Amino acid sequence: MIKLTGITKRYRTAELETTALDGVDFELTSGEFVAVMGPSGCGKSTLLNIVGLIDNPSSGQYFFGEREISRYSENRLADLRKGNVGFIFQSFNLIDELDVYENVELPLLYQRVGKAQRRNLVREALELVGLSARAKHKPDQLSGGQQQRVAVARAVVGNPKLILADEPTGNLDTKNGEEVLGMLTTLNEQGTTVLMVTHSPTHAAHAHRIVSLLDGRVMPANQLAI
């Protein structure tokens, strides 16, 4: 489904240049559940961002399906994102002015889905994460775990092919973390591809495959960085 070849990402500031990813090769097959692990600052989030089409690599090639998209403009990437990719961030990233229902509904609005259909999909998503009773609440009225579940609902409401989760349990306690991970596993069993960045080996164990990153490079499988 996704193939990255020789992907490099460099950040330049006035004083110095950082290489976040250095010649990374990476593949993701449809229906897989892959965990990416590594110490802080090794480029995990960057990899996720590139895979999730919210950033361009400095060099290398990115095949999304049949298309080579490493040089796509922001507009075209946006089009591609719609309906294909769902995001779950570490810090939830909900919009504070909107209530739970409206937050979950957002991706559908941008995909121009009709009102009746939107209502159905949002209801389903909220049921999936067990928050139907909280549809009218604002994010600041929910606990951390509940907010993340809203984020999960938002990520899946449009039935994306790929879900990208960046440290989804990082800000949650153990119990809530387990719940979210359970949801991801269930989604994957239902056919959604999941790419997850995580610190926790316990959580990584839920995945089919673990990829390790160190200093912007992929480590060979037998050198797990724990």
Added chain:
Amino acid sequence: MLKSYLVMAIRQLLSQKLYTAINIAGLALGLACTLLIALFVRHELSYERGFANSDRIVRISEDLKVDPPLHFAGSSPAVAPLLADFFPGIQATARLLSCFDIGGGVLVTVGERQFVEPRLAAVDSDFFQLFELEWLAGDARTALATPSGVVLTQSTAHRYFGDAAALGSTLTAFEALDLPLVVTGVVRDLPANTHLEFDLLVSTAYRGAELLASWGGSCFHTYARLAEGADPAAIGSRSADFFDQRFQQGSGRFRGFVAVPIRDIHLHSTREGELRTPGSLGTVYALSAIGVFVLLIACFNFVNLATARATQRSKEIGLRKAVGATRAQLIRQMIGESLLLTVIAVIVAAVIVGVALVSFANFVDREIGVDDVANAQSVAAIVTLTLLVAIGAGSYPAFLLSSFNPARTLRGSVTRGATATTFRKVLVILQFSISIALVVATLVVFYQQRFASTFELGYRKDQIVVLTGSMARALGPNWVTMKDRLERLPGVESATASNVVPGTRTEVRSQVRNLDDDEVGGFLAQLILTDFDFHETYGIRVIAGRAASEANGDREVEEQPGQLPPPPAPFVLNRLAVEQLGSTPEEIIGRVIQVAGRRGVVIGVVENVYLESVRDPLAPVLYLVPRWERGAGLHEASIRLTGADVEGTLVAIDTIWRELGPNVPIIRRFLDDDFEALYSGERRQGQLLTLFSLLAVAIACLGLYGLASYSTMRRTKEIGIRKALGAGVGDIVALLTAEFGLLVLMANVIAWPVAYFAMQRWLSGFAYRIELEPFVFIASGLVALAVASMTVALVANRAARAKPVASLRYE
């Protein structure tokens, strides 16, 4: 400490270059506007103050209590000499008569050269006691003691004699009197801020004793100096007694006068026969209001941007407090920043004013120069204004920012105060209300202009050339031949003559009475003396009877002594005159009437024609071909061109004039141009309004741009999220634009009623005017909305195109 405040202020301004630039630009524009308007207003309010004792000098202006009442700027010449005796409060009097004998000027011959002088006036010798002028040569006490003296202004003397001394030189004026004059004085040119206007002064004695003692007419401007403490109103209230006792018992019922302080003339006079076109108090008020509003808009911007930046600076403020700054110190620091910004803006504004001053002065048709700016009073005013703006605009942000709780700000939880947001929105609404109101005013003025210039006047004014003869020689003894020759030219359709040309204001009225029907009272009408073919040349429609025709001998016949009384004079009336006589066009043909004492008969009726501007209501008019030698007494020749080969025809006309016309310089003009001049006041008002509307909108948009930038920055993370979720550029732009679009829509609610009342007031000054249509208001609102949306869209577009990762990382 002061130095560190300055250094901090400079760094603060430099760290946010875009917003500093927007702030300075907006403030500078607003200040420049206000400064220019202030210069104009000050000039307008300063009239006559250059003369000593100007607070005690009044002008005696006559009123005629008829229906409708007539108010003249001048009075009859007999009044002045009798005033000091009758009124104890009056110390001295003097008359001024503005003279013309040819095309609104006097023919002056200096050696071989001829000049037409529109500003030649005759004054009593006491005039110089009342108005102390600066004498460069000659003696004020003796200069006009004799009828043969003439006093020139400095620039006139230079025009006639160059650098040579003018004193003692000779010139002639008033060809009818063949008056040789000797230059007996040269005075400094009058300042711009006075209603008096003259280039040459002669003695009133030239008019002859009989005329100077006349109680008729009101063209002499009569000035009087009052004693200390004398009340002008008291003089006016006794004017009826004056006329009863000095002129004729009973005349006080319909004659009176008012003592107008000369300082009030420029802005308050609406009387007929002013020496110079007066200014308008309405314009002064309107411009003052605009000046204040534009400055307010700019100040609102400042306040808005500063408070919007509160979130940016909250950490800094919290930190300063944590290390020991008191609230007072912080306030001082921030007002210092505001002051620095204002000072820079004032400097930029001064540059703008310097560049724009000449054009502005031309525009408002006043002499305003650098001197008006570069004096102590002006500088003091500007400094005061700077301080007011800096403190006024800077206080609210200063107080707001300095009130932040340090702990909370360092934690990062002061994101936006709800009240601050509302306040900023209210300011934006106010800014756009002002702008929308100005746009409405501009549109209304524009439409009224267009209405006036396309108004169906009832006569044709295109392709009419007017040639002016002189009072003394009129159109010359060869007029009949000249008319014939002119009409033979291929480029000429017809030619005629008259004493007055449509589009010029006249004051002369004649009493008309219906002799057949005593029940209908008399009324005042305008009497126009014409040659044959007048109505045909001007395309004025005849609706009953006929226009005066040569074939029928339709002209006034001279009374011959010893012979039978002549037949009644043949008058053509306009429709309104017929109505005032209580009749209809068909019925009135053949009716006998009395006009200014002479017997007349109605031979025809023509359609009403708007002979003056749309500000003035229609008047009843009578037309007559007078008994004089054809052409005599009529000094305006009107020639209608066919439109083919205009250049060539004009040359031919000039040739015929030089050959057959009276021996005066050719004064030729197109009637269209006169007409334009009639409305030039309104046109200028319209242009001025357009300029200020654009400025107001521009400044408001500058502020909006700044505000939108901040708002977008605040929502960066949210924008990133939405984009990650699939929002396109259009979705983001729409989101951000809607927030501000709503404010602009609300601004209409305030702007429309205000603009409506203001414009109704203004329109009521026109006898004929447009109606205020909803379209104007809606269009203004839409314009404001469009401009605001575009401004915000500019900002939003930038934000929308950024990569989501950049904004999500922002957190």
